Amino acid sequence: MTTTLYGAIEAGGTKFRCVVARGIEEVLAEVRVPTTTPEATLAQVTAFFADASARLGTVSALGIATFGPVDLDRRSPSFGRILATPKAGWSNTDLVGTLLRQLGRPVAIDTDVNASARAEFERGYDAGVINSLVYVTVGTGIGGGAVIDGRTVKGLLHPEMGHVQVRRDSRDAQFEGICPFHGDCLEGLASGPAILARWGAPLSALAPEHIAHAVIGGYLGQLACSVTLLLSPQRIVFGGGVMDDTRLLQEIRTRASALLGGYLPHERLPAGLETYITAPTLGTRSGLMGALLLARDAAREDRLGGLGSPETVSER
Amino acid sequence: MTTTLYGAIEAGGTKFRCVVARGIEEVLAEVRVPTTTPEATLAQVTAFFADASARLGTVSALGIATFGPVDLDRRSPSFGRILATPKAGWSNTDLVGTLLRQLGRPVAIDTDVNASARAEFERGYDAGVINSLVYVTVGTGIGGGAVIDGRTVKGLLHPEMGHVQVRRDSRDAQFEGICPFHGDCLEGLASGPAILARWGAPLSALAPEHIAHAVIGGYLGQLACSVTLLLSPQRIVFGGGVMDDTRLLQEIRTRASALLGGYLPHERLPAGLETYITAPTLGTRSGLMGALLLARDAAREDRLGGLGSPETVSER
Numbered sequence: 001m002t003t004t005l006y007g008a009i010e011a012g013g014t015k016f017r018c019v020v021a022r023g024i025e026e027v028l029a030e031v032r033v034p035t036t037t038p039e040a041t042l043a044q045v046t047a048f049f050a051d052a053s054a055r056l057g058t059v060s061a062l063g064i065a066t067f068g069p070v071d072l073d074r075r076s077p078s079f080g081r082i083l084a085t086p087k088a089g090w091s092n093t094d095l096v097g098t099l100l101r102q103l104g105r106p107v108a109i110d111t112d113v114n115a116s117a118r119a120e121f122e123r124g125y126d127a128g129v130i131n132s133l134v135y136v137t138v139g140t141g142i143g144g145g146a147v148i149d150g151r152t153v154k155g156l157l158h159p160e161m162g163h164v165q166v167r168r169d170s171r172d173a174q175f176e177g178i179c180p181f182h183g184d185c186l187e188g189l190a191s192g193p194a195i196l197a198r199w200g201a202p203l204s205a206l207a208p209e210h211i212a213h214a215v216i217g218g219y220l221g222q223l224a225c226s227v228t229l230l231l232s233p234q235r236i237v238f239g240g241g242v243m244d245d246t247r248l249l250q251e252i253r254t255r256a257s258a259l260l261g262g263y264l265p266h267e268r269l270p271a272g273l274e275t276y277i278t279a280p281t282l283g284t285r286s287g288l289m290g291a292l293l294l295a296r297d298a299a300r301e302d303r304l305g306g307l308g309s310p311e312t313v314s315e316r
Numbered sequence: 317m318t319t320t321l322y323g324a325i326e327a328g329g330t331k332f333r334c335v336v337a338r339g340i341e342e343v344l345a346e347v348r349v350p351t352t353t354p355e356a357t358l359a360q361v362t363a364f365f366a367d368a369s370a371r372l373g374t375v376s377a378l379g380i381a382t383f384g385p386v387d388l389d390r391r392s393p394s395f396g397r398i399l400a401t402p403k404a405g406w407s408n409t410d411l412v413g414t415l416l417r418q419l420g421r422p423v424a425i426d427t428d429v430n431a432s433a434r435a436e437f438e439r440g441y442d443a444g445v446i447n448s449l450v451y452v453t454v455g456t457g458i459g460g461g462a463v464i465d466g467r468t469v470k471g472l473l474h475p476e477m478g479h480v481q482v483r484r485d486s487r488d489a490q491f492e493g494i495c496p497f498h499g500d501c502l503e504g505l506a507s508g509p510a511i512l513a514r515w516g517a518p519l520s521a522l523a524p525e526h527i528a529h530a531v532i533g534g535y536l537g538q539l540a541c542s543v544t545l546l547l548s549p550q551r552i553v554f555g556g557g558v559m560d561d562t563r564l565l566q567e568i569r570t571r572a573s574a575l576l577g578g579y580l581p582h583e584r585l586p587a588g589l590e591t592y593i594t595a596p597t598l599g600t601r602s603g604l605m606g607a608l609l610l611a612r613d614a615a616r617e618d619r620l621g622g623l624g625s626p627e628t629v630s631e632r
Contacts, residue, residue, distance in 0.1 A: 132469075132472075151465055155550050156549060159547065164541070164542050164545045229478075230475055
């Protein structure tokens with residue numbers, strides 16, 4: 001049994017979930033801080049960790065799974081900062097620097113969806129069997145993260161799958177979309193607020209025969225199809241609040257399969273589409289688990305004494 | 317100076333280009349074999365390598381960069397075979413097995429576009445600086461390959477980017493598309509034959525003010541946008557015969573940039589879009605260079621005596 005303590009933050013647009021855990025499984029303290037201004041939110045976050053440290057002992061490292069866009073390039077002067085975002089006041093917020101200064105422990109960071117993808121990849125039902133996985137969250141926004149050959153994808157920035165263009169459903173042609181950047185990109189059409197904007201209720205509250213189910217399932221099925229054709233992952237996991245609609249996952253499968261036509265390699269899917277397009281094994285805990293895995297990375301690198309992975313920094 | 321001989325095949329839908337080279341740069345013999353039936357084509361291919369071996373010496377290994385879909389999973393019973401394809405007679409053709417039996421040398425295989433991506437990644441103008449790259453070919457068909465963290469992407473199958481859905485241009489709404497699987501997927505709309513089907517000439521022969529340039533640039537710009545949002549590569553290279561139209565690359569840049577809106581991280585592109593969406597450094601040689609790099613992999617693994625990478629097989 002490890003006795004190492006880890007701190008983890010899942011930084012979202014409406015709340016910051018923070019935990020202190022023994023190892024990556026045993027949560028000892030948890031708090032949810034509303035996302036208001038960077039100053040107020042980060043003050044509450046650091047207060048939580050300071051208090052937890054006083055009661056439970058010092059955390060060995062901190063992992064952050066954050067909303068994006070965020071600079072994940074260690075060599076960049078803005079590493080660890082939120083980039084230009086429509087979230088009022090948050091552009092250029094120095095997440096990593098602030099927490100590093102306040103807590104004095106090593107910090108590792110990735111996007112919330114990359115962290116969730118990694119958690120599902122390492123802790124999901126067939127961890128160790130697959131080598132790639134895409135995680136999509138459909139909630140207040142839409143985002144996607146990816147693990148390829150065991151590592152999360154960063155590259156020029158990091159995946160921002162929610163803003164992909166989809167072909168419009170003719171039954172939904174009048175709606176302009178709500179994305180401030182792109183209007184009717186996927187997030188502008190199929191996120192929770194976009195569903196509310198034109199139908200006045202979440203999917204799960206609309207009648208089974210309401211066209212919203214097929215329309216939204218179709219848009220998300222297009223994403224699953226594009227992900228398959230561009231990334232060829234071994235699994236696509238759909239999480240987030242909009243997925244609480246119990247029939248949506250099957251709609252996505254049906255639509256993606258129809259769009260892929262002969263290009264879905266069924267012979268590689270012995271148990272069929274249900275194992276390819278799936279719900280999160282970890283439920284709503286993927287993001288926090290991903291942040292804990294990041295904390296464990298940072299602690300290991302700190303012990304090894306090297307700068308190590310490009311996602312981790314520590315003051316020495 | 318290496319004196320090692322490598323064999324390489326770029327297996328395409330209209331021709332198989334075969335070379336024997338000293339090292340990966342010095343081509344000693346080359347032939348183009350028309351793609352007819354698997355039996356006739358592969359007989360000519362193996363005859364070329366047998367003849368070249370007699371004249372030049374035995375090749376240490378063979379690399380194949382092939383059209384897809386192809387099974388790249390070493391653990392699969394159909395490894396090295398072409399999967400279901402509209403190319404008459406080619407479904408289930410055992411490329412790797414046939415060449416392994418005929419030539420008795422180790423064989424490595426990848427898709428043509430993955431091989432091209434790798435060649436541009438390792439031999440392109442800023443090799444060693446980037447860690448990810450997407451290569452798209454626009455010709456008889458449309459395909460895309462990817463290098464992420466230095467390795468080509470395989471996963472469940474391999475990328476099949478040409479069959480992604482794009483939003484239709486209203487100026488092009490009447491055309492049904494020519495993809496036998498998906499009708500008006502990207503390949504069905506923007507490949508060379510799709511351009512010929514509705515405008516009767518290649519892009520480069522149409523007047524500068526013809527809408528075809530903007531329509532096709534728009535469709536390919538959508539792909540560049542989707543690639544950016546889903547894969548976040550550090551470079552996207554567009555090759556293939558349709559790209560001979562000298563203004564198409566700029567059309568793609570313009571359209572992708574407009575679609576990405578605020579989500580293209582311009583600060584990471586010091587020299588602008590021209591270094592992000594580019595022509596191949598290796599011109600039309602990317603595929604063959606990729607096949608030579610695969611041959612070098614196979615030869616190295618053969619010397620090391622291990623089964624090594626999942627893409628390489630050898631008879632012992």
